[in-house]
Amino acid sequence: MKTIGFAQQKPVFVATAKIFADNMVFQQGIPVKIWGTATPGEIVSVKLGTKTAAIRTAPSGKWLLSLPAFNYGGPYVLRVSTLREVINYQNVMIGEVWLASGQSNMNFAIGRPVDDMEKVLAGAAYPMIREFNVPAQVSKMPLDDLKGGQWLVCNSHNVPEFSAVAYFFARKLYLKKKVAIGIIHASYGGTPIEAWTSKEALLANPDFKSKIPELFNDTTNWAQMQAKADSVNLEKDNIISTAANGQGLGAHQLNDMDSSWKGHDYPVRVADIQAPPYSLIWLRKTVVVPAGEVNKDYELDLGKVLESDITYINGIEVGRSKQLNHTFYTIPHGVIRSGENVIAIRLVSQWGNGQLGSPVDKPVLKSLDRKVMISLGGTWLYNYLLEPELPLGKGYQGKPSALFNAMIHPLIPYGIKGILWYQGEANAGDYEQYKNLQVLMFTDWRTRWAEGDIPFVFVQLPGLQGAKSWPLMREAQAFSLTYPGTGMAVSIDVGDPYDVHPHNKKPVGERLALLAGHIAYGYNEVYEGPVFNQSAIEGNAIRIGFKNTENGIVLKNTAAGSGFFIAGDDHVFHLAKVQLQGTSLLISSPLVAKPLAFRYAWDPDPNVTLFNKIGLPAAPFRTDNWKP
Numbered sequence: 282m283k284t285i286g287f288a289q290q291k292p293v294f295v296a297t298a299k300i301f302a303d304n305m306v307f308q309q310g311i312p313v314k315i316w317g318t319a320t321p322g323e324i325v326s327v328k329l330g331t332k333t334a335a336i337r338t339a340p341s342g343k344w345l346l347s348l349p350a351f352n353y354g355g356p357y358v359l360r361v362s363t364l365r366e367v368i369n370y371q372n373v374m375i376g377e378v379w380l381a382s383g384q385s386n387m388n389f390a391i392g393r394p395v396d397d398m399e400k401v402l403a404g405a406a407y408p409m410i411r412e413f414n415v416p417a418q419v420s421k422m423p424l425d426d427l428k429g430g431q432w433l434v435c436n437s438h439n440v441p442e443f444s445a446v447a448y449f450f451a452r453k454l455y456l457k458k459k460v461a462i463g464i465i466h467a468s469y470g471g472t473p474i475e476a477w478t479s480k481e482a483l484l485a486n487p488d489f490k491s492k493i494p495e496l497f498n499d500t501t502n503w504a505q506m507q508a509k510a511d512s513v514n515l516e517k518d519n520i521i522s523t524a525a526n527g528q529g530l531g532a533h534q535l536n537d538m539d540s541s542w543k544g545h546d547y548p549v550r551v552a553d554i555q556a557p558p559y560s561l562i563w564l565r566k567t568v569v570v571p572a573g574e575v576n577k578d579y580e581l582d583l584g585k586v587l588e589s590d591i592t593y594i595n596g597i598e599v600g601r602s603k604q605l606n607h608t609f610y611t612i613p614h615g616v617i618r619s620g621e622n623v624i625a626i627r628l629v630s631q632w633g634n635g636q637l638g639s640p641v642d643k644p645v646l647k648s649l650d651r652k653v654m655i656s657l658g659g660t661w662l663y664n665y666l667l668e669p670e671l672p673l674g675k676g677y678q679g680k681p682s683a684l685f686n687a688m689i690h691p692l693i694p695y696g697i698k699g700i701l702w703y704q705g706e707a708n709a710g711d712y713e714q715y716k717n718l719q720v721l722m723f724t725d726w727r728t729r730w731a732e733g734d735i736p737f738v739f740v741q742l743p744g745l746q747g748a749k750s751w752p753l754m755r756e757a758q759a760f761s762l763t764y765p766g767t768g769m770a771v772s773i774d775v776g777d778p779y780d781v782h783p784h785n786k787k788p789v790g791e792r793l794a795l796l797a798g799h800i801a802y803g804y805n806e807v808y809e810g811p812v813f814n815q816s817a818i819e820g821n822a823i824r825i826g827f828k829n830t831e832n833g834i835v836l837k838n839t840a841a842g843s844g845f846f847i848a849g850d851d852h853v854f855h856l857a858k859v860q861l862q863g864t865s866l867l868i869s870s871p872l873v874a875k876p877l878a879f880r881y882a883w884d885p886d887p888n889v890t891l892f893n894k895i896g897l898p899a900a901p902f903r904t905d906n907w908k909p
Contacts, residue, residue: 294366295319298425300695301359303371304411304432306463308378308696309353311732316345319363328360329373343425351375353460372434374409376461377454378697379797381447382477382689383704385470386740389782391448392441396606396784402437409460410435410451412443415467419677420687421503423479427691432463444468446703446740449790454797457804465697467688469678471632473707474718476684482725483681488714496681503677504687510674517559517671521589521629524561527667532563533593533625539565542662548584548638548779549661551630558633561668564626568646568655572619578649579612581624583657584642585779587634591627606777606784607642622646624657631671637661639779679707693729699736699801700726701793706742706781709754716757720764734766736800738793741769741900743776743783744886752883753909755901768796771810771900773882774889792897807832810897816879816904822869823847823876830864832893843868844890847879852907854880859890866891878905 297317307313307329319325319338326335329348338344355374360367381387395401411432418428433439440448444466451462469476475483480497483489531538542565545554549564556562581599583592589603592610595618600610624646628635638644644657677683700723708715723737741755742748761767770792777783798804811827811834818824827834836843836859845868846854857868857879868879882889882901891899 294323295325295361295363295368297361297368298691299427299430300413300465300692301361301370302413302430302432304373304434305359305370305413306374306376306378306411306432306461307351308463308698309351309375309460311350311696312347313349313351314345314347314694314696315359315361316343317361318342319344323363326360326362330354330357355461374411374461374463376409376463377458378463378465378695379447379450379699379701380692380697381444381450381464381466381468381701381703383468383702383740384472384707385468385782386706387444387446387466387468387701387703388470389445389786390441391443391445393445393782394605394784395445395786402440405435405437405440405448407435407452407455410448410455410462410464412447412451412464412466414442414444415465415688415692417469417678418687419503419507419680419683421497421501421680421683423686423690425691427688445786446790446793447701449787450701450793450797451790453791453794457794457798458802465692465695467684467692468703469684469688471707472678472684472704474704474715474722475681476679477689477704478682478718478722479685479690479725479729480682482721486717486721489681493681503680503683506675507677510676513672513674514676517673520669520671521561524668526669527561527563527627530667531596532565532664532667533598533627534596535621535623539662539664542664544660544662546660547644547658548636548640548642549663550636551633554663554665556630556635556663556665557670558630558635559671559673560630560635560665561671562628562630562635562663562665563667564628564637565662566624566657566660568622568624568657569620570617570622570646570653570655574648574653575617575619576614577653578614579617579653580647580649581610581612582643582645582647583608583610583626584638584644585636586626586628586638587636587780588631589629590637593625593627595622606780634781636779641779689726694731696732697730697735699738699797702737702739703789704739705754705758709742709748709750712750712754712757715754716760719758719761723761723767724764736766736768736797737761737764738768738770738796738800740789740793741771741773743772744774744778744884744889745776745781746778746886748781748885751885752901756903759900766800768793768800768809769900770796771898773887773901774892774898776886778886795897807893807895807897810893811891811899813881813899813902818876819867821874821876822867823879825866825868825879827864827899829893832895834861834864834866835892835894836861836890837892838888838890841888842890844888845879845881846883847873847876848905849873849875849877852905878907879903880905
């Protein structure tokens with residue numbers, strides 16, 4: 282019987298989990314597991330290449346089957362069928378599959394942008410690299426499936442959506458192996474490691490054992506509450522895009538309205554002016570352009586601007602950007618006038634990351650013929666009370682197990698070769714706890730995937746000014762190296778001292794690929810920098826020995842200091858002098874007659890000096906266990 286006025290919907294008799302889609306990559310060398318739902322008791326058949334399998338669905342309608350292992354190859358069509366329906370997935374490859382997970386620095390996309398983004402986009406023609414972006418979602422209970430997602434083929438159109446670290450990893454691995462590389466990217470900015478860890482694993486941790494029962498006995502629906510938080514955050518985004526009180530008051534115009542504003546020397550950061558972490562801040566600076574220098578092209582160099590800005594000169598918008606590493610604007614003719622000009626910036630701060638400039642920037646308004654160079658350093662006036670407050674939704678993405686349940690559990694048991702992990706910023710305040718939590722998480726994932734000690738390679742946190750706990754957090758991360766099949770990509774030399782989200786992701790991804798080559802594929806090539814393994818006191822000096830020195834060791838960047846500090850029984854560390862002697866170092870200080878301990882690169886943003894000959898850095902290390 283038809284219902285007049287309503288379009289009929291085709292019945293769905295068989296469906297696969299959403300990880301299965303056109304352009305997918307299956308892991309070579311292990312059975313290919315495929316699962317989904319169908320009518321209870323129905324026979325589901327699967328064919329990939331010449332290999333087939335069939336299974337009768339359970340009373341719940343669920344089904345899971347395996348095809349025998351494949352060698353590298355493709356493209357194939359994956360055919361899933363019942364008597365009543367057929368699904369065909371096209372362009373399926375057999376290659377190497379890696380799961381990339383973590384928080385914002387793994388979530389950092391190519392299009393955010395990365396350094397040299399235009400060059401990266403132009404060269405991103407790698408159809409054998411594909412990425413599946415797992416949709417962000419939270420759940421109190423483990424989910425059977427994702428809420429969506431698709432496999433994207435790597436090209437200049439799609440690659441801006443790729444995780445930058447994962448892309449550079451995949452590209453280096455592809456250029457080495459010349460087989461299909463699949464990245465399953467599941468990350469969520471600002472999230473702690475416990476959100477990525479299963480409830481069962483957390484119950485084994487003393488810090489969570491007492492919290493978990495109470496947390497999960499709560500009847501709150503995390504997904505619903507997250508949806509409410511997302512709605513509030515959409516309201517926040519709407520305010521950011523529409524708030525115009527400042528413009529209405531003339532904050533962007535050439536006038537004297539800023540007489541009551543406060544001032545701060547460039548650079549101006551949210552913490553410096555005590556603005557709310559989430560806020561809209563107006564900044565103004567008046568500059569004088571000499572008479573006769575108006576009818577020429579100008580450029581405005583503001584330095585690093587975070588998180589986003591709209592910039593005006595004399596009331597005319599000259600540009601806007603979002604999360605750029607360095608902000609330049611070309612000034613159209615007719616905007617610059619003789620005499621006083623007002624540069625006004627409507628700055629958006631989120632996560633407390635709002636800032637205009639960094640200490641190394643030299644902001645300037647300059648004519649392109651270089652005859653006019655007006656420094657924009659010194660005092661900027663600011664006001665964060667003109668625009669409405671930014672509401673912030675209380676998200677549930679940080680709850681223990683919330684992301685494991687919604688973004689990892691639905692992927693199991695899709696075959697993977699290994700795991701890429703870039704996380705730790707959110708847990709840096711409790712580095713002692715993290716030492717155990719990282720091990721707890723990846724051993725639990727290994728158990729659930731049941732593929733043995735699948736490689737787990739992770740990124741050690743880079744340098745960041747003011748991040749007081751990060752030296753000890755880096756040490757906590759390195760604790761995982763005592764477990765088999767693990768590797769740590771050292772990024773201490775490629776961070777941004779003034780940005781928790783460095784834009785230079787290429788070396789990070791490529792260092793992960795070098796580690797994967799060693800751990801997962803047994804390549805005989807240099808894969809990490811010098812690794813400290815022994816020391817001995819020699820009079821008033823300490824000799825330091827290393828492993829992985831076949832490629833030699835070199836010292837550079839020493840004009841700013843050696844990076845090594847030495848201490849005696851007073852526990853006071855002094856900058857050390859370093860002598861390179863073959864593949865060992867001899868360090869000393871005239872202020873330490875009887876040395877007991879030393880540290881290398883043991884600061885939030887240290888001077889990094891120790892490398893091998895191909896530029897891979899040594900990780901920070903120390904010989905003491907003294908409390909901070």
